[in-house]
Amino acid sequence: xxxxxxxxxxxxxxxxxxxxxxxxxxxxxxxxxxxxxxxxxxxxxxxxxxxxxxxxxxxxxxxxxxxxxxxxxxxxxxxxxxxxxxxxxxxxxxxxxxxxxxxxxxxxxxxxxxxxxxxxxxxxxxxxxxxxxxxxxxxxxxxxxxxxxxxxxxxxxxxxxxxxxxxxxxxxxxxxxxxxxxxxxxxxxxxxxxxxxxxxxxxxxxxxxxxxxxxxxxxxxxxxxxxxxxxxxxxxxxxxxxxxxxxxxxxxxxxxxxxxxxxxxxxxxxxxxxxxxxxxxxxxxxxxxxxxxxxxxxxxxxxxxxxxxxxxxxxxxxxxxxxxxxxxxxxxxxxxxxxxxxxxxxxxxxxxxxxxxxxxxxxxxxxxxxxxxxxxxxxxxxxxxxxxxxxxxxxxxxxxxxxxxxxxxxxxxxxxxxxxxxxxx
Amino acid sequence: xxxxxxxxxxxxxxxxxxxxxxxxxxxxxxxxxxxxxxxxxxxxxxxxxxxxxxxxxxxxxxxxxxxxxxxxxxxxxxxxxxxxxxxxxxxxxxxxxxxxxxxxxxxxxxxxxxxxxxxxxxxxxxxxxxxxxxxxxxxxxxxxxxxxxxxxxxxxxxxxxxxxxxxxxxxxxxxxxxxxxxxxxxxxxxxxxxxxxxxxxxxxxxxxxxxxxxxxxxxxxxxxxxxxxxxxxxxxxxxxxxxxxxxxxxxxxxxxxxxxxxxxxxxxxxxxxxxxxxxxxxxxxxxxxxxxxxxxx
Numbered sequence: 001x002x003x004x005x006x007x008x009x010x011x012x013x014x015x016x017x018x019x020x021x022x023x024x025x026x027x028x029x030x031x032x033x034x035x036x037x038x039x040x041x042x043x044x045x046x047x048x049x050x051x052x053x054x055x056x057x058x059x060x061x062x063x064x065x066x067x068x069x070x071x072x073x074x075x076x077x078x079x080x081x082x083x084x085x086x087x088x089x090x091x092x093x094x095x096x097x098x099x100x101x102x103x104x105x106x107x108x109x110x111x112x113x114x115x116x117x118x119x120x121x122x123x124x125x126x127x128x129x130x131x132x133x134x135x136x137x138x139x140x141x142x143x144x145x146x147x148x149x150x151x152x153x154x155x156x157x158x159x160x161x162x163x164x165x166x167x168x169x170x171x172x173x174x175x176x177x178x179x180x181x182x183x184x185x186x187x188x189x190x191x192x193x194x195x196x197x198x199x200x201x202x203x204x205x206x207x208x209x210x211x212x213x214x215x216x217x218x219x220x221x222x223x224x225x226x227x228x229x230x231x232x233x234x235x236x237x238x239x240x241x242x243x244x245x246x247x248x249x250x251x252x253x254x255x256x257x258x259x260x261x262x263x264x265x266x267x268x269x270x271x272x273x274x275x276x277x278x279x280x281x282x283x284x285x286x287x288x289x290x291x292x293x294x295x296x297x298x299x300x301x302x303x304x305x306x307x308x309x310x311x312x313x314x315x316x317x318x319x320x321x322x323x324x325x326x327x328x329x330x331x332x333x334x335x336x337x338x339x340x341x342x343x344x345x346x347x348x349x350x351x352x353x354x355x356x357x358x359x360x361x362x363x364x365x366x367x368x369x370x371x372x373x374x375x376x377x378x379x380x381x382x383x384x385x386x387x388x389x390x391x392x393x394x395x396x397x398x399x400x401x402x403x404x405x406x407x408x409x410x411x412x413x414x415x416x417x418x419x420x421x422x423x424x425x
Numbered sequence: 426x427x428x429x430x431x432x433x434x435x436x437x438x439x440x441x442x443x444x445x446x447x448x449x450x451x452x453x454x455x456x457x458x459x460x461x462x463x464x465x466x467x468x469x470x471x472x473x474x475x476x477x478x479x480x481x482x483x484x485x486x487x488x489x490x491x492x493x494x495x496x497x498x499x500x501x502x503x504x505x506x507x508x509x510x511x512x513x514x515x516x517x518x519x520x521x522x523x524x525x526x527x528x529x530x531x532x533x534x535x536x537x538x539x540x541x542x543x544x545x546x547x548x549x550x551x552x553x554x555x556x557x558x559x560x561x562x563x564x565x566x567x568x569x570x571x572x573x574x575x576x577x578x579x580x581x582x583x584x585x586x587x588x589x590x591x592x593x594x595x596x597x598x599x600x601x602x603x604x605x606x607x608x609x610x611x612x613x614x615x616x617x618x619x620x621x622x623x624x625x626x627x628x629x630x631x632x633x634x635x636x637x638x639x640x641x642x643x644x645x646x647x648x649x650x651x652x653x654x655x656x657x658x659x660x661x662x663x664x665x666x667x668x669x670x671x672x673x674x675x676x677x678x679x680x681x682x683x684x685x686x687x688x689x690x691x692x693x694x695x696x697x698x699x700x701x702x703x704x705x706x707x708x709x710x711x712x713x714x715x716x717x718x719x720x721x722x
Contacts, residue, residue, distance in 0.1 A: 015435040023720065058435070080719075084546035087441030087716040096436035103544040112466055124458050125545050127451075 011096050012058040013177050013208035014082065019091035021052040021077055021232075051077040053232045055091070059225075061176075062206040064199075066219040066226035066240060068247050074232040075212050076181060079103065082210065083179050097176030097208070100126050104181065106166030111155035115141065115165060118154055122169045136172050143194075144168035164191055171198050178202070181212045196221075216244040216390070245290050248359075248390040268380040272309050273341070275366050275381035277302040293391030293400065297355040300348050301366050303379075305341045311371040312338060312378060314349040319363045326357060326398055336371070356399050359391035444708075444715040446548035455547055459555035464562065478563050479570055482522050486515045493635055505679030506639050512575040513672045513680070517634040519567040520668055524600055525625055526560035531604035532611050532618050539722050549715040553608040557601050564593075575676055585674040592674065595700055596667050602704030605711040612714065612721050632664040633672070638686045660687045663696040 025047045051074045059065045069075040080086040082093060083101040108125055109118045119140050123133030141150050144164040154162065170180075199222050202209060213219060219226050219240045226243040228235045228250075236246050278301050280288040291297045301314055315330035329351055331338060341347060363386045370376040391400065446452050468474040490511060493499045500510035531553045535542060538552055611617045633641070645656035659665060670683040684690040714721075 011436050081441075082439065084439045084441055085543065085719050093439040094435040094437060095439055101544075101546060104540070107544040108538070108541045110462065110466065112469060113462060117462055117465060121458055121462050124454060125541065125547055129450075130454055130458060 013061040013097055014095045014210065015058040016093045017056045017091055019052055019055040019081060019093060020089045021081055021086060022089055023049045023051055025049055050232050055234055057227060057237060059208055059210060061208050063224045064203050064209045064211065064222050066223035067210065067212045067229065068219055068226055068243060069229035070251055073229040075229050079179055079181050079212050095177055099177040100173045100175030101179040102170045102181060105163060105170060109154055109166065112153055114153055115146065115150045119169055126173050128173060140168045140172050167195060177208045179210045216247060219244050245390050248388050249290050269377035272307045272378045273303050273305045273312060273368050274379050275301055275368065276304045278364060278366065278385045280387055289387050291355055291387055291389050293355055293359060293389055295355055296352060298350055298352040299364060300350045303347050303349060303368060305343060305345045308342055310340045311336065313369050315367045316351050317365045319365065320398065321361050355389060356401055357389045358398055358400055359389050361386055361388050441716050442546060442549060442719060444548060444550040444712040452548050452551055455551040456554040456558055459551060460558040463555065463559055479567060482518045482567055486518050489514060489635055499636065503639055508679060509575065509578050509580055509677045512578050512580060512676045515574055516571045516671055516676060517668045519564065519571050520596060520671060521629060521632065521634055522567065523560050523564040523596065524664065526563065527557045527600035528603045528607060529621060529625055530560060531556040531608045532621055535608045535718060536611055536722065542722060543719050549718060550711060553604040557604050561597060580676055588674040592667055592671050598704050599663050599700045602707035605707035609711040609714040612718055628664060631659065632662060633668045638665065638669045638681055642686065661695055661699065663700045666693060666696045
């Protein structure tokens with residue numbers, strides 16, 4: 001059922017206005033009548049935690065909308081409010097169309113019942129009529145590729161089978177609006193691909209999907225728009241790429257990334273010159289802390305000279321989070337003669353390269369040396385700046401170098417080279 | 426950055442979790458299907474399966490019958506009212522089994538379904554109602570056994586059997602009211618469970634299951650002021666009315682009807698009022714708690 005048929009024209013599929021949610025956290029939870037009777041006043045002692053503060057947004061029909069944020073930022077609470085599982089303290093929420101929620105896959109699955117019973121019950125809980133739920137069983141079990149195991153009790157399923165079944169139930173519910181919380185983090189690669197295909201199909205069918213995740217690649221891949229929550233407040237909303245960058249900035253570092261760090265912050269050298277600032281990009285005062293992957297990256301180093309120095313060299317070592325040097329570069333390689341600098345003069349040394357670093361956080365260490373072997377240190381500067389590489393591909397390697405692959409047939413192997421397959425079972 | 430200002434209703438408002446849903450159809454489907462899966466769970470893997478549901482009250486009946494009829498002869502000396510004492514006893518046991526299953530079974534029901542409550546929006550009341558439905562299903566099957574037993578013992582069909590739906594309705598309303606109240610209370614107060622265990626036990630012995638109303642009436646109703654007061658308290662228990670009327674209408678006309686036991690038909694209004702009050706209180710409290718059960722768990 002396409003969303004357009006059920007939604008009133010011009011109305012958003014889902015809208016929230018001024019939503020507030022607070023939780024009362026008792027300092028000491030009294031769960032028994034005796035405690036209550038002995039301490040009748042204790043109830044008044046509780047802390048208030050604002051989980052959501054003044055959240056307003058509207059999602060038009062057919063939009064794939066992402067909600068991102070760190071743990072505890074309130075994104076799951078927001079989803080539960082949208083789903084009607086939590087009551088909001090203030091504000092209003094409206095929806096147009098049939099809504100279905102997947103806060104967790106396989107909610108209410110009972111390990112002692114067979115797949116059929118579980119699928120039927122789960123479908124009914126998610127809003128299907130019993131007849132619809134039963135009619136859908138075949139499709140569900142086919143999508144999950146569990147035909148052979150349909151009579152098995154769920155407790156005998158592997159966790160992967162469990163997840164596949166749960167996801168199949170979820171996507172077989174014909175809702176106009178789907179609320180989905182962190183479901184992509186499950187299943188093996190082949191199943192994940194299947195999930196992605198389903199998401200693409202849903203997008204094309206014009207369903208409205210609200211999607212909570214940590215996975216920035218999924219956000220930029222699927223979402224039309226996204227929203228970033230931090231400490232219960234809406235920090236940004238709009239283009240998924242920008243929101244994803246902002247998320248990485250918040251998740252991996254403070255806004256500008258300047259901090260005291262333990263990467264050997266002690267200054268070394270004779271002090272003939274000092275590194276006085278380090279920044280990313282062209283604008284010194286922008287304080288960029290995120291470097292998008294597969295884009296040109298420039299790191300600039302401002303050096304102030306305290307005495308006259310001839311042909312100094314600046315070298316940069318980029319450490320990753322494990323303190324491994326990933327990139328080492330020096331100006332001495334390209335231009336040995338950098339020139340003669342006077343007392344009080346300042347100069348900017350720039351390092352530019354195409355950013356092929358794996359996503360994560362990096363610390364540059366900068367060293368100024370006198371002309372020569374680079375052993376005569378003027379200044380060593382570390383821990384001033386750290387920045388985050390935001391990226392969609394994370395192969396697990398330290399760098400993301402474009403690699404081309406090719407497969408070609410090579411004829412038949414001689415029988416002596418063929419080993420028996422399998423091994424011990 | 427900011428969302429459009431929304432001043433008018435933009436569709437169907439989402440009001441958060443509630444006890445009931447807008448659609449009764451969905452509510453009953455849910456309650457029924459939860460009860461159904463619970464039923465399957467209960468008897469899967471046991472050799473005798475569903476038979477246990479019938480055997481359990483029969484076993485209790487056997488024990489009580491041996492002690493109170495064969496040894497203590499509680500049925501003797503009451504004239505015709507003592508006839509078919511076995512069928513009366515079994516009937517009361519079966520009715521009490523329903524009461525106990527629907528109430529004690531409901532206590533933990535909402536808390537035990539924590540994952541559902543915290544992750545899916547559905548009418549919360551479906552949970553305790555499903556417990557009552559399951560107990561009701563068992564009651565229906567057990568009553569068949571009771572009536573077979575009565576017929577074999579020599580009870581002949583009577584016009585007053587038509588009263589059965591009314592008697593059961595009062596029992597079901599009572600059980601549902603208490604089930605709603607207890608399941609919601611248990612979310613906040615975990616000692617409801619031991620408390621209710623004791624209360625249910627007291628109710629078992631203070632209801633006309635073993636000791637017939639006639640015996641209690643002889644001992645108390647014509648005594649001094651204190652005894653008469655105790656008898657009055659005894660008759661306030663709705664289970665007295667329900668069980669006694671069941672004995673009178675279904676098994677043996679020679680026993681006192683509920684009205685006679687209480688003194689007058691007008692006196693029946695007191696237990697009826699208690700049943701109604703418990704139902705209203707149970708529903709009100711559950712409905713009041715439903716929006717924040719998910720947070721309190």
